[in-house]
Structures are given as C-alpha cells and as structure tokens.
Amino acid sequence: MRKQKEPEGGYFFLLSGENPELAVYEFKSIISTLDSPIELRVSPDNRVIVLLANISLDESFNSDIIPYLMKRVTLVHFCAVLLYQTEYLGKPPETFYELISSFDISRIQELTPNQSFSVISKRIGEPKGILCQLNLTQEFSRYLGTQILKKNPSKRVNLENPKEQFVTVLSNQGLWFGQFVSYSLRSEVRSRRARLRPFFHPSSMNPILQRTMVNLGAVRADEWLLDPFCGTGGALIEAAQLGIKSVGIEIDRKIIWGAYQNLKKYEFFNYSPHLVFGDATQLCLKKGMVSAIVTDPPYGTAASTRGFDLKDLLLTFFQEIRSILRPNNRVVMAVPSDVDIEGQAAHILNATYKTFFQYVHRSLTRKIIVFIIIK
Ligand SMILES: C[S@@+](CC[C@H](N)C(=O)[O-])C[C@H]1O[C@@H](n2cnc3c(N)ncnc32)[C@H](O)[C@@H]1O
Structure with a gap:
C-alpha cells in the first residue's frame, strides 16, 4: 500500500x-x-x-x-x-x-x-x-x-x-x-584534520566526530563548553568555529603547549578558547559556569591516565562534576566500547543517558555517551 x-x-x-x-x-x-x-x-x-x-x-x-x-x-x-x-x-x-x-x-x-x-x-x-x-x-x-x-x-x-x-x-x-x-560543511570540517595542525598527537580525534560531539552537547553560541581532557584541542577548535565559548583542561605540559599551537592556527571570529594546565578530577568550578561538558578522556594506557585505572579516573571525574551541572546540561563523552561506565555515571550525575557505538578501526569501537542531567 x-x-x-x-x-x-x-x-x-x-x-x-x-x-x-x-x-x-x-x-x-x-x-x-x-x-x-x-x-x-x-x-x-x-x-x-x-x-x-x-x-x-x-x-x-x-x-x-x-x-x-x-x-x-x-x-x-x-x-x-x-x-x-x-x-x-x-x-x-x-x-x-x-x-x-x-x-x-x-x-x-x-x-x-x-x-x-x-x-x-x-x-x-x-x-x-x-x-x-x-x-x-x-x-x-x-x-x-x-x-x-x-x-x-x-x-x-x-x-x-x-x-x-x-x-x-x-x-x-x-x-x-x-x-x-x-x-553541509563536512568537507570544511574535515580540512581541520589533526595531521594538518601544527601539533599532532596520535590520540587526536577526527574533527567530524569532534564537531558531532560538540553538537550533541546542545550548547548555544555564547554559552560555555568545557573539555576537561582536551588533549590537542580538537573539541575547542570545533566549538569556537560555532561561536561557542570554551575552556580546555589538560594535565600534560607538552600536550597543552601543542594545543596552544593548534589554536593559534585558526582564526576564531568570536571567542578564542581558554586553556588551563590542570587536572580534570580537581576542577574547582562553580555551578552553572558551563552549560555542557564534551570530552574524550584517555583510553586507558597507563601513560595516558598517569597510572590510574581508567574506570577509577572517570568515576572520580564524575564525582567532581556533579555539583557544577544544572538540570538539562549535558555531558558528552567518548570511551572505548568495553568501558562499562554509563550506569554508575548516570547514578552519580542524576542523569538519563543514551549510548551510540562508533566504529573507528579493527581494534577500536568507541561509545559516545550523552548524559542529560535530570531536573
Ligand atoms: C584522548 S586524549 C584527548 C584527545 C583530544 N580529544 C584531541 O583531539 O586531541 C585524552 C587527554 O587527556 C589527558 N589527561 C589524562 N588525565 C588527565 C587528567 N586527570 N586531567 C586532565 N587531562 C588528563 C591526556 O594527557 C590526553 O591528552
């Protein structure tokens, strides 16, 4: 019919x-x-x-x-x-x-x-x-x-x-x-791929997925987005292209220096992202300062987590951010598909969540988890 x-x-x-x-x-x-x-x-x-x-x-x-x-x-x-x-x-x-x-x-x-x-x-x-x-x-x-x-x-x-x-x-x-x-502007976004930036690190995420994650955060232009494991700055660059104010935190001195070089390469017509050398598990931010957290934390090698177990690191991180988020704020996070974190994280954050699987290559499928804080 x-x-x-x-x-x-x-x-x-x-x-x-x-x-x-x-x-x-x-x-x-x-x-x-x-x-x-x-x-x-x-x-x-x-x-x-x-x-x-x-x-x-x-x-x-x-x-x-x-x-x-x-x-x-x-x-x-x-x-x-x-x-x-x-x-x-x-x-x-x-x-x-x-x-x-x-x-x-x-x-x-x-x-x-x-x-x-x-x-x-x-x-x-x-x-x-x-x-x-x-x-x-x-x-x-x-x-x-x-x-x-x-x-x-x-x-x-x-x-x-x-x-x-x-x-x-x-x-x-x-x-x-x-x-x-x-x-859509996919080809323009693709032109910002990590290998074409002044500082490249193998952990950098591709800019299309990075911009998708920024969009999943549902942040409006003029609101603040936080990437607490910002690495070489991919999410900050995509957010700034959309007129979203952003701040990135990174614990590795060499990588934050690289992120700074990368940010310098692009002209942002509204706001330049801020970079802070620091620890995502000790943020000291006030409630309401950011509208969304969009992040791609380390994948679990001891070097990238500075010796911490990945799940422990993430749970400490969720405890840290629970008090700074408001109802309807979102946390968008990419983790390897075998990291079972969303149930516990949703409980800590008092949030609903939705999970998407994203194939990257034979040995890596990512989960993109979107948490929405309950009213
Ligand atoms: C997967 S990478 C982020 C990649 C990023 N999305 C990009 O495109 O470059 C994770 C980053 O988190 C950093 N990191 C690890 N533990 C951290 C912590 N406790 N606080 C802040 N950054 C941390 C690592 O140094 C690494 O650069």
Whole structure:
C-alpha cells in the first residue's frame, strides 16, 4: 500500500548512512538550541528528516534557521526545499512504472520560469524491488527532467552549471523530491584534520566526530563548553568555529603547549578558547559556569591516565562534576566500547543517558555517551 502525502512546505535533509541513529540525535540536539519550536519528521530508517514549515517562521527559516543548521551539522549530506514526498508503507515499487506513478507530476508545475536546471537522484538504504535496477537514478532523473520541461517549457536543462538543482532521494521507504539548497560543511570540517595542525598527537580525534560531539552537547553560541581532557584541542577548535565559548583542561605540559599551537592556527571570529594546565578530577568550578561538558578522556594506557585505572579516573571525574551541572546540561563523552561506565555515571550525575557505538578501526569501537542531567 502506498500513501501519498500532500506536500507540506518545508525542507528535507539527507542524513549520513554511517550511523543514522547518531545523525538523528545530532540533528535534534542542534534543533534544541533554537528558541523556536520546530516540528520534524524522521523516516523509519533514520535517513531523511523533514522540517515542517511553520507559517510564523517562514521568513526566518530561509534566512536564519537553515543556514544555522547547515553550518553546525556534520552527519547530514544536504538540505533541499521539499516539493513532494511519498511514503511506501511497507511496499516499495516493483517496476519503473510503479515508481513514476508514485510521483505526482502536477507538483512540478509552475516552477520558476526561464531558469536552467538539472535533476539528480540518490538511492539510499537497502535496495529492494525497482531500487535494485542498475542505472535507476539516471533513468529517474532523465524522466523527471523531461516532465519538468513539459510542464515548464521556458526552462532549460543545464547539467554543467544549472541555476536550479532538483534532487530526489529514493529509498524503499519513500521518495523525497525538492530543490537543492546546500551541502553541509563536512568537507570544511574535515580540512581541520589533526595531521594538518601544527601539533599532532596520535590520540587526536577526527574533527567530524569532534564537531558531532560538540553538537550533541546542545550548547548555544555564547554559552560555555568545557573539555576537561582536551588533549590537542580538537573539541575547542570545533566549538569556537560555532561561536561557542570554551575552556580546555589538560594535565600534560607538552600536550597543552601543542594545543596552544593548534589554536593559534585558526582564526576564531568570536571567542578564542581558554586553556588551563590542570587536572580534570580537581576542577574547582562553580555551578552553572558551563552549560555542557564534551570530552574524550584517555583510553586507558597507563601513560595516558598517569597510572590510574581508567574506570577509577572517570568515576572520580564524575564525582567532581556533579555539583557544577544544572538540570538539562549535558555531558558528552567518548570511551572505548568495553568501558562499562554509563550506569554508575548516570547514578552519580542524576542523569538519563543514551549510548551510540562508533566504529573507528579493527581494534577500536568507541561509545559516545550523552548524559542529560535530570531536573
Ligand atoms: C584522548 S586524549 C584527548 C584527545 C583530544 N580529544 C584531541 O583531539 O586531541 C585524552 C587527554 O587527556 C589527558 N589527561 C589524562 N588525565 C588527565 C587528567 N586527570 N586531567 C586532565 N587531562 C588528563 C591526556 O594527557 C590526553 O591528552
């Protein structure tokens, strides 16, 4: 059975397929930093998010909200204005004819006249039915291009340099069609990878995951973020790129010197992060000074923990931070997947938590744990 939906103005976002659950959580965390209530729908496979238009927000959607989201988010490929969507409730199309019948052509009438355009299609998820067909995306793009021309004769196809780009996402759960707005800034974030910084240390985290973690902290620009095991400064650099004030603490003199060299490399348009030589288990901070803690503590080698057992070190750390956090503040932490800490930590912090697994390489899978302090 197929359910065709009336197009509801709004936007859709194609999420990265590496870790869709984490991608949805990142997106929702960023939305939670906005003052406006925004309604969103997530596809059952967590690959597409639709932001529903909200008449009162129409103007600020275009000028503020979408640019803000696309600047922050890491686990999204692109954003498009939603022109049409269909959900295949459990029964994806078997034939090309069924696929094109699932698209209501009347929706592509009256597009901006005279503009050159191109259409691209993307197939996502596990292919079933017609989605298994080779060349399907080219064929579907060609079909839509022809239909757009039929309904809008003043338009022209330009594959090289179109003024407008239309995009379709095809999955066995549905079809989303719209006008391309922008890609996320993943490639810009990637350009800050640790090996390109003045000071490199093998424990440095990749900047995409580092920025994802900053986003999971749900910190607004102008609020303070603390990274108490800041290493070479990756989280501080990503936070500062987003206008978030940050402070990093590091116990190793050589590494904090390296973090300082790294921070100097980037120009921050608002706030430069602060660095403090110190111990994460003795913070001496007052309640409410920071809105989130985002951190990647040592992974347990005796050198990195200065001889402490990792679990003991983390439990001491949680005791230390319990009194400085307020309700709804978040603690985002990356630990190796075999470190069983979240139950005890949640108890100490009086927090709920959510865990995500992130494969790094054959011998390392990380857990990203997000604790939210209970009211
Ligand atoms: C996994 S690294 C952090 C990597 C960081 N995310 C980056 O991108 O560079 C953990 C850091 O915690 C530091 N560290 C270990 N024990 C500490 C403590 N008690 N207080 C503060 N820093 C500590 C280590 O020296 C190490 O640099």
